[in-house]
Amino acid sequence: MSSLKYLPGRVIWRMPFPFRLANAINPSYTLRCVLYHDISDTTSTFTNGLGVTVSRKSFEDDIRFLAKYYTPVTLDEALHPPAIPKRNYRPVLLTFDDAYASVATEAAPLCQKYGVPAVFFVNSRFVGNQDLALDNLICHVANTRGMDAVNIAASEAEKSPVNLNSVNDACGEFLPRVWGAQRETFRQALVDATGQSIKELAEQAGLYMSLHQLRSLASFNFEIGNHTYSHVYGRNLAGNDFAEEIGRNKSTLESMTGKPIRTFSAPYGAAIDLPGRLVEYLRQLKHESAFLVESSVNNPGTDPMRLLRVSVQVSSNADLFSELEIMPRLRSIRDALFRRPASASPAATQARVAAD
Numbered sequence: 001m002s003s004l005k006y007l008p009g010r011v012i013w014r015m016p017f018p019f020r021l022a023n024a025i026n027p028s029y030t031l032r033c034v035l036y037h038d039i040s041d042t043t044s045t046f047t048n049g050l051g052v053t054v055s056r057k058s059f060e061d062d063i064r065f066l067a068k069y070y071t072p073v074t075l076d077e078a079l080h081p082p083a084i085p086k087r088n089y090r091p092v093l094l095t096f097d098d099a100y101a102s103v104a105t106e107a108a109p110l111c112q113k114y115g116v117p118a119v120f121f122v123n124s125r126f127v128g129n130q131d132l133a134l135d136n137l138i139c140h141v142a143n144t145r146g147m148d149a150v151n152i153a154a155s156e157a158e159k160s161p162v163n164l165n166s167v168n169d170a171c172g173e174f175l176p177r178v179w180g181a182q183r184e185t186f187r188q189a190l191v192d193a194t195g196q197s198i199k200e201l202a203e204q205a206g207l208y209m210s211l212h213q214l215r216s217l218a219s220f221n222f223e224i225g226n227h228t229y230s231h232v233y234g235r236n237l238a239g240n241d242f243a244e245e246i247g248r249n250k251s252t253l254e255s256m257t258g259k260p261i262r263t264f265s266a267p268y269g270a271a272i273d274l275p276g277r278l279v280e281y282l283r284q285l286k287h288e289s290a291f292l293v294e295s296s297v298n299n300p301g302t303d304p305m306r307l308l309r310v311s312v313q314v315s316s317n318a319d320l321f322s323e324l325e326i327m328p329r330l331r332s333i334r335d336a337l338f339r340r341p342a343s344a345s346p347a348a349t350q351a352r353v354a355a356d
């Protein structure tokens with residue numbers, strides 16, 4: 001199935017003038033936004049099964065492709081495009097979620113080598129590896145103790161039997177259901193299942209950027225963005241949660257980097273996780289843009305608080321062409337035919353929800 005979805009793009013890529021042909025499908029497509037997480041040739045028990053890891057070679061192939069066929073832009077350039085763009089202007093904005101250390105050690109040097117600006121969305125709670133995001137903790141318990149251990153922890157939190165089949169089910173179906181004390185019970189039960197403390201696990205994993213790495217990125221003129229303090233579902237935020245998860249992360253990142261934080265990406269990336277009340281709060285705190293994970297087109301009328309990104313895991317230039325040029329356009333046509341606004345599409349909640 002995965003190769004079939006790329007078929008139209010692969011065929012068009014082999015034809016003369018593939019970008020012109022793609023443009024004919026939907027000429028209003030302007031800003032392409034690309035999302036990555038972990039750039040590494042190996043996975044660990046903390047990432048294996050999450051679907052977040054792209055090899056260094058694949059990433060470099062992608063970056064070379066973007067630098068050759070597109071105009072890689074900064075966040076400012078993405079938000080303020082030229083009034084009269086030059087011919088064949090194809091702006092692309094590169095983004096990374098979750099602040100994996102590999103992004104600082106592997107991806108950032110390649111971005112600099114090829115002159116590609118980037119935005120890094122960070123959960124400040126995990127910078128410095130003293131704590132673990134729940135997704136990575138679930139992944140580690142599943143890989144080392146089995147899904148039974150995850151189900152025992154989930155059942156304890158929900159006080160009724162829970163039967164999850166995979167890490168993706170646990171992150172994409174169960175996590176959005178639990179909040180507050182339930183979420184904390186789940187988290188503690190998972191930690192207990194490992195027989196280690198969360199600090200020991202986080203230090204052992206070494207998954208995320210150090211404070212020094214984060215500061216280095218900021219000083220290299222990459223943009224740092226808000227991804228909530230603890231990597232939580234935006235649909236669950238209410239009352240004081242906004243200050244705890246959004247305001248706290250913004251002020252912590254600003255004190256860490258010395259730079260204003262003015263952009264946000266919604267963890268898990270579904271439209272439901274960027275509700276109007278959250279957008280309003282983001283605006284109050286002077287966020288000027290916000291990002292989802294949804295493979296459709298951004299056009300000149302797209303709300304900068306609901307920009308769409310394509311999460312990329314491909315193994316060839318033809319497939320990257322398909323992901324960036326063909327599939328978003330085909331989805332925009334499908335959404336228009338069914339009279340469904342792109343931002344209301346459930347596409348982002350489909351497979352790989354845990355990856356975002």
Ligand SMILES: [Zn+2]
Nearest residue numbers: 097098267356
């Ligand atoms: Zn994330």
